[in-house]
Amino acid sequence: MKLIMIIFYVLEVIAGLSAVCILFTRNIFYGALFLIVCLLSISGIFILLNAEFLAVTQILIYTGGVLLLIVFGVMVTGKLLGKPLVVNNKYWLLGCILGASVFATLPKLFSDVKFYSNNSALTPEGYNSINQIGILFMTDYVLPFEVTGILLLIALIGAAVSISAFTLFKKL
Amino acid sequence: MFPVEHILYLSALLFSVGLMIIIIKQNAIMVLLGIELLLNAANLNLVAFNQLQPQTFTGQMFALFVIVVAVCEAAVGLAIVLRVYKYYQTSILSEISELKE
Numbered sequence A: 001m002k003l004i005m006i007i008f009y010v011l012e013v014i015a016g017l018s019a020v021c022i023l024f025t026r027n028i029f030y031g032a033l034f035l036i037v038c039l040l041s042i043s044g045i046f047i048l049l050n051a052e053f054l055a056v057t058q059i060l061i062y063t064g065g066v067l068l069l070i071v072f073g074v075m076v077t078g079k080l081l082g083k084p085l086v087v088n089n090k091y092w093l094l095g096c097i098l099g100a101s102v103f104a105t106l107p108k109l110f111s112d113v114k115f116y117s118n119n120s121a122l123t124p125e126g127y128n129s130i131n132q133i134g135i136l137f138m139t140d141y142v143l144p145f146e147v148t149g150i151l152l153l154i155a156l157i158g159a160a161v162s163i164s165a166f167t168l169f170k171k172l
Numbered sequence B: 001m002f003p004v005e006h007i008l009y010l011s012a013l014l015f016s017v018g019l020m021i022i023i024i025k026q027n028a029i030m031v032l033l034g035i036e037l038l039l040n041a042a043n044l045n046l047v048a049f050n051q052l053q054p055q056t057f058t059g060q061m062f063a064l065f066v067i068v069v070a071v072c073e074a075a076v077g078l079a080i081v082l083r084v085y086k087y088y089q090t091s092i093l094s095e096i097s098e099l100k101e
Helices: A004-026 A028-048 A052-077 A092-110 A130-139 A142-163 B004-024 B029-054 B060-088
Strands: none
Touching: A004 A028, A004 B029, A028 A052, A028 B004, A028 B029, A052 A130, A052 B004, A052 B029, A052 B060, A092 B004, A130 A142, A130 B060, A142 B060, B004 B029, B029 B060
């Protein structure tokens, strides 16, 4: 077994274990830290799957931006009394039944499907994904790119307005 | 080439764990963490199927747009959570039930 396959399996195990740990921790801050570990190992898997640009985007946006936002939200919504913010769990039976059934049926869907591929090497010859993605953003995917910019602007304004002291939700 | 089946099993695990977090956890911010996990499971599938056809970049482009939409969702969702916390003084989801009374 080559070293790169061992790295691949280790990253997979870390991603799965840290995702399961979010389920069993009751401290929100530890949950956010476990999610950071999970997202970093997923970005490592992206690098191994020839998606370097996506891996860097994942690190920059998810573990840099979204998790910072979530930790900030934990800080704001906590009572800040010195004790850790503890989450109560409810509906364990319902959640376990639904999660187990999804996890049992999803692999059954693709267990008897054979996925054919036209490459067998780990990295194909002359492969440069960042270059290709940059060209595709400016040629084939121009319209989704621009629409994404408008969507980001809308989300920015919406979040800023709904969090500000704007008296839209005042008691009627 | 890495085995696609492994990544599919991993993303099935991530998807079911995210679903369980959304149902079980009682705090709104924890539910947002679960949604991020669901979106990452979808991204993992897209990149894995892109790897089968490395000359096309459809899966990777789709995953990039999924990431952008996830960022918008996290920002707006967290703003709503903070607003609800200001109004109800709690972020526990089952206590936010004004229509039930």
